[in-house]
Amino acid sequence: MPQQQSKHVVFDVVGTCVSFDAYYECIDKVIGNKLRKETITPKHFGFTWQTVAELEFTFFSISGRYCQYKEVMRAMFYRSLFLAGVSDPRTFATDAERDQCIEGYTSLRLRPGCQECFQILREGGFTVWCFTTGDIQRVRGYFQRENVDIPLENFVTCDTAGVAKPAMAAYKSVLGKLGQDSENWFAAAHMWDVSAAVKAGFKGAYCTVYEKEPCEEIFGDKMTVTEDTLPEMARAIVSSSRS
Missing domain, CATH: 1.10.150 (DNA polymerase; domain 1)
Known part of the structure; x- marks a missing residue:
């Protein structure tokens, strides 16, 4: 039997998982x-x-x-x-x-439903990652304070590569960690972020919880998944995933 393909969802953190x-x-x-x-x-x-x-x-x-x-x-x-x-x-x-x-x-505090979102994805066979412009110690602390487990090795910061999102090199550095043969999603509540990740090679999942208006007229085609809450977005990713 062929080996099952690994599946990943990379999250933006501040603004997406965490509110301001x-x-x-x-x-x-x-x-x-x-x-x-x-x-x-x-x-x-x-x-x-x-x-x-x-x-x-x-x-x-x-x-x-x-x-x-x-x-x-x-x-x-x-x-x-x-x-x-x-x-x-x-x-x-x-x-x-x-x-x-x-x-x-x-x-900063986690948005309602963040922990449920991660649980839905993990039960659907996905590994959850976080990709941030901030320093890992501060950003990981948001999750630790609310007892949401994200392994340290699953945090990636722009500081490591020295290049900021939305440069293609930033997203491609993360894709390099995941492998091109995996099913790789990028999830964010910033349309500029997720649309750039799609251009770099990710499948896109957009949550309207922060910006409300996706402004698709300038950012291009609709995302594979667009939902209003984090748990709804997670369920839609699992439903859209290849088995």
């Missing part, structure tokens, strides 16, 4: 009252800050000057305040407040 709510809540606690006086909501500033950091992180990678995301985020704090409408960011907030806000990233 605790980060936004931390910003609200530290500088929320000051932000509201500038007619800026803590959630909108948090989104602006993380988006600016992600943009610069990606640009560093594209230009061949890789820099860890946490360092980029720290550097982008005052610029993000200015871009959000604060005229004098250096008097508006302090370095200590910045660092307190960043600590919110360490307190």
Whole structure:
């Protein structure tokens, strides 16, 4: 009998398995009252800050000057305040407040249904992996705090290869670990992420839990799987899988 093909699902972590709510809540606690006086909501500033950091992180990678995301985020704090409408960011907030806000990233919580999602996939014969732009110690901690088991060897970070998603080389480095002959899925709640992974050779599973709108008109064809929750996405992957 032919050997059964191995099956893998690689997950983006922050934004997909983990929500940003605790980060936004931390910003609200530290500088929320000051932000509201500038007619800026803590959630909108948090989104602006993380988006600016992600943009610069990606640009560093594209230009061949890789820099860890946490360092980029720290550097982008005052610029993000200015871009959000604060005229004098250096008097508006302090370095200590910045660092307190960043600590919110360490307190992120798993989305509802994440553990169930992993269980469904494992029962369906899949190995679950995590691929992140963050440092493994912090990212693995999100799962450990809620007693969700992901072996350390199943975490992959962009820091290892020194190239950031969505560069093709980032996804192909993961495919190299899994093997081209395996059934390899990439699951994310960021359409830019999963659509790039599909281009690199993965089958795509998209969850709308974070972005709501997939914007298929710019990202291309529909994913093999698109669902609104993580457990629904897992069930659809198992149903779509080759036996």
